[in-house]
Amino acid sequence: MTGYRYRVPAGSGSAELRERGSRFLARLEPVADEEAAKQHLAALAARHPDASHHCWAWRLGSPPRERSSDAGEPAGTAGRPILRALRGAGVSDVLAVVSRWFGGTRLGRGGLARAYGGAVRAALAATAVGERLAYETIAVTVPYALFGELQRLVQPPEIELASADYGESVRCTLRVIPPRRAAVVERLAALGLEAAGSRSERGPGC
The missing domain is CATH 3.30.230.30 (Impact, N-terminal domain)
Structure with missing residues (x-):
């Protein structure tokens, strides 16, 4: 563990x-x-x-x-x-x-x-025993012009796009393993995007 x-x-x-x-x-x-x-x-x-x-x-x-x-x-x-x-x-x-x-x-x-x-x-x-990843979630609202940049951040299974709600902009939830969270937040900030609060979440067993 x-x-x-x-x-x-x-x-x-x-x-x-x-x-x-x-x-x-x-x-x-x-x-x-x-x-x-x-x-x-x-x-x-x-x-x-x-x-x-x-x-x-x-x-x-x-x-x-x-x-x-x-x-x-x-x-x-x-x-x-x-x-x-x-x-x-x-x-x-x-x-x-x-x-x-x-x-x-x-x-x-x-x-x-x-x-x-x-x-x-x-x-x-x-x-039988498998393995599971523990994630933190990051909520971020993304203009359509930057949505492609956000998608390039996604690297399953360590960084996943858990949900995307399409409206005037895209409200997204990312699932990130804890060691990658700081780098993801830093990259979002470089794009001018603000990451909202996070919570713990489990991934599926494997």
Whole structure:
């Protein structure tokens, strides 16, 4: 993960681990935002209503935002090990959920942490991984006489013309990877164009 180029799951994945009678089913889902993560979590919990716990962690974007939950297990024995496994793999835009069916034998804090983290690592090993670019967007209004100059700035996938609204002039949105942003803004200024504020945005996985 470089800050603008980061690893993402190319699809869903799962793995199962059994430890002293308990069953741990890990599921990975690619997610774009927190709302999608919540929806997948609810769906997975509904799919296995007989499980004792549904512990989880997610990472979103780059630099990643992170959350995790022990979901009723002793503090620090489930959510954090799941999150550590995701960090270790360097993946983001991902939800990991581990459903546990209690087998009658207590595993202790260390045993729980190893089981939850191990289940996620096994799921990661079975899941294809791709790459995604993190962009910043730049809004700029361009006279038609300079639109060709703007188009010459476009160099996919690092600099993309995300949208163009044609009116009296052309209102454009550029998607730019962070290392190229300063040079693009400088070039726009040299053309007499003012770049409006930017926001973070993800590109498609590859």
